[in-house]
Amino acid sequence: MNRQLVSLIPVMLLGACASAPGDYPSLARRPIERVTGTLTPPPPQPAAIPVDPAVVRQIDSLLARVRAADAKFQAREGRVRQIIGAAASAARASEAWSVAMIALADLDAARSEGMVALADIDAIYAASRIEGEPASEAKAAREAANAIVAAQDKVIAGLQAQLVL
Template sequence: MIRAKARLLPLFLAAGLAACSSASQYPSLAYRPVERMTPVAPDPSDAPLPLPPASADLVSRIDGILASAKQADGTFATRRPIAERAVAAAGSARGSDAWLSAQVAVSALQASRDPALAALAELDTMYADARDAAPTQESPSAKSIDAARQQVQAQVNAQDEVVSALDARLGT
């Protein structure tokens, strides 16, 4: 059986190699006319077309998001003195009732930030979409979204500092 296969092996190899060759002409490796042409780059002095201004719908949507973030900041400002008093009353007795009450007050303070964080996330998404729509230059829509984004980001950063300071005083 093996000898029969060994006798047929040269035949199959010859047939396989014959299939790879052809008697036709191979293409020339000389330069083609298209390859001799110099590439034409766009003129850098051409100014890009101006992008349309931010739509009224976008401006009203941004205003609504900013109002939500401002309301969250007001709630945060209302709960901040309560949390600060609870943290001051807790002292350093970790695990005491006062310490647990302070933890609850700080948690309520952190929960009051949720609408501001949601507003920031929505503005981030809107900004990414606006930049995807006009990737080569910042559109007026993207600029107005970015301005609102920076405003809410500053508010969230200030809240982060307050919460971090309270957590540090509690030793958490």
Template sequence: MLHRLLLAAFVTLVGGCAAPDGDYPSLLPRPIEQTSFAEPDRPVPEAAADPALEVKLAEQAEALASAGAAFDRAAAEAERLGRTARGAATGSEPWIAAQVALSGLDALRGATSEALTDIERIAIDRAAQGLSAYPELQRLLERAQAQNRAQIDRIDAIEAGVQPAG
């Protein structure tokens, strides 16, 4: 009896594995399922040499360097005055001298900010025209941003040191 039951179960299981008659679709992936929708790799076009742009960048680099040098000279003096005014009363001579030096620093930082704005304008105009990135322009822009940030930080540090007493 057990043999008949095992034989019946075996025949039933083997019969389920038999291929049915008819045309059924394959379970393999379809061609559309093999298509990649990932963004294709596109080579970054190299910018062609642009003599007119090189002249503009040289002018802006000179303006940036000049603004940085003037700021550094004035910042050294402002730091000295700030150390003298540390703890002085509001309105005292050392405090006023430090405040005047700080306002002069802010005006000098304006030259760096102006150069940064001009460099950003050049970059924006190139992008609006659909021109490829220009490495020298990018380096100058990064240098201008770093110089601007460093000047702001230096002014803030001097200002923090010139807090009135009590």
């Protein structure tokens, strides 16, 4: 009896699949599936917004601060190189090594003045980009200041490598 019941299951399942042809939905495209509409061109770009002269003056002032800090850095670099050259073979924590570390910290302080101004330039650049205002002046100043600070970083890294740390 069990076998008879099992053999009837496929017949019942096939019977459920058979129905009148009008009961199935059509596979033809429905009106909602048809591509319709028109393409509207994007709105015209607004005319170039002039940069606020006060912002330009502020950027110029900040870049001048970076350059002044670089001049201070350059003025101190020669003396620091001499001190570190004299302490290159000195033992760690010796008098010569300590004087060299202080001179290196003094050179790093000159670099940090430029980095503060660079951070302010970065803030102006970011604010301009967020607000959708022109940022070409800030970008140019930022790139110039980054180049100056990157060169200073290389000098300091080279001087640090001369000391036995």
